[in-house]
Amino acid sequence: MNSKERVLAAVEHRRPDRLPVDFWATPETWGHLVAHLNLADDEALLQNLGVDMRIVRPKYIGPELKVNERGQLKDIWGVFRKKVQYDGGYYWEVCHSPLAEVKEISELERYPWPDPDWYDYDEVARQAEKHPEYAIINTAGRLNRTSLLHAAMYLRGMDLFMLDLALRPDLARAILGQIAAYYLAHNERIFRAARGLVDIFMLGDDFGGQEGLLVSLAMWREFFVPGLGEFIAQAKSFGLKVMFHSCGSIKALIPDLIGLGVDILNPIQVRAKNMQPAVLKAEFGEKIAFHGAIDIQETLPRGTVDEVRAEVRRMKKALGPTGYILAPTHNIQIDTPVENILAMYEEAKCLEGRPLGL
Numbered sequence: 001m002n003s004k005e006r007v008l009a010a011v012e013h014r015r016p017d018r019l020p021v022d023f024w025a026t027p028e029t030w031g032h033l034v035a036h037l038n039l040a041d042d043e044a045l046l047q048n049l050g051v052d053m054r055i056v057r058p059k060y061i062g063p064e065l066k067v068n069e070r071g072q073l074k075d076i077w078g079v080f081r082k083k084v085q086y087d088g089g090y091y092w093e094v095c096h097s098p099l100a101e102v103k104e105i106s107e108l109e110r111y112p113w114p115d116p117d118w119y120d121y122d123e124v125a126r127q128a129e130k131h132p133e134y135a136i137i138n139t140a141g142r143l144n145r146t147s148l149l150h151a152a153m154y155l156r157g158m159d160l161f162m163l164d165l166a167l168r169p170d171l172a173r174a175i176l177g178q179i180a181a182y183y184l185a186h187n188e189r190i191f192r193a194a195r196g197l198v199d200i201f202m203l204g205d206d207f208g209g210q211e212g213l214l215v216s217l218a219m220w221r222e223f224f225v226p227g228l229g230e231f232i233a234q235a236k237s238f239g240l241k242v243m244f245h246s247c248g249s250i251k252a253l254i255p256d257l258i259g260l261g262v263d264i265l266n267p268i269q270v271r272a273k274n275m276q277p278a279v280l281k282a283e284f285g286e287k288i289a290f291h292g293a294i295d296i297q298e299t300l301p302r303g304t305v306d307e308v309r310a311e312v313r314r315m316k317k318a319l320g321p322t323g324y325i326l327a328p329t330h331n332i333q334i335d336t337p338v339e340n341i342l343a344m345y346e347e348a349k350c351l352e353g354r355p356l357g358l
Helices: 003-011 027-036 042-049 122-128 149-156 158-167 169-194 217-237 251-260 277-284 305-319 338-348
Strands: 053-056 072-074 080-086 089-096 135-138 200-204 241-245 264-266 289-294 324-328
Touching: 003 135, 003 324, 027 042, 027 338, 053 122, 072 089, 122 169, 135 169, 149 158, 149 169, 158 169, 169 217, 200 217, 200 264, 217 241, 217 251, 251 277, 277 289, 277 305, 289 305, 305 324, 305 338
Parallel strands: 053 135, 135 200, 200 241, 241 264, 264 289, 289 324
Antiparallel strands: 072 080, 080 089
């Protein structure tokens, strides 16, 4: 099997020749690994690790996104972010939510929403054509991935939007409606431009914390299921598999996600409450595939090489041999030892404990 065949076999609950793998990491971790292994570029790293998936996305060609005199970056939604340094890298964190002062729905109609024509969509097929043997996934970067709750919290502020759900439901629906309209237009352009070369569409939100859901199941169904259903149905109409991302404890949502047509659940945050892989596999494994499950909270950054290898074997047994793509539970951080990352991918590519020579 080539990588595309391997991934699609796993997603369709057929047994692949070996477990497919994917790679998620912060930019600093990518750069560190490329340098450590003396590789030419990121593509060489993916090949070195035996990664079976490649990401494609349109190229932004809209108005220049500038950093202002206070060091704040304004994104396509009008959300301002500031660079927050940490030991080894940085993140862009929201520092101003432009809809925080909105009082009336009519104000949303005057807001400068992003234009889906701010992208070169032909870039999607151009990128996909470079990797015909790999499974091609379309998803945006972490801060602009197709979402509802994420985007609403960035625009309105997390505290205010959570209050809106309870106290101003009409305003919450209006904000979500504007977000959904943009992504539906944006994604349709992607899917048409892809010309059938994309295999998987990934949308993402975070509906779970470490201990449970961020919103009630009733609110999830009232405010979010309709829009998510539109995103998923649109992707399915173009023949795509759908992967849904949500960190945290979201076991209660899995039956609804299956009902909406989700094919793959990511990232299986194994240290969150009620997210034990073997239990999820037993309850839902015949109807949905899993992507992730290798823990970045403790095992990868703080475990030994032997502990990482044991964790990989445990996840292969719990979630495989069908319906599973092995990957980290989120972006691998820069404090993760290189030896642990390499051990993860070496062990993942073993069949019954024997290296495959890849």
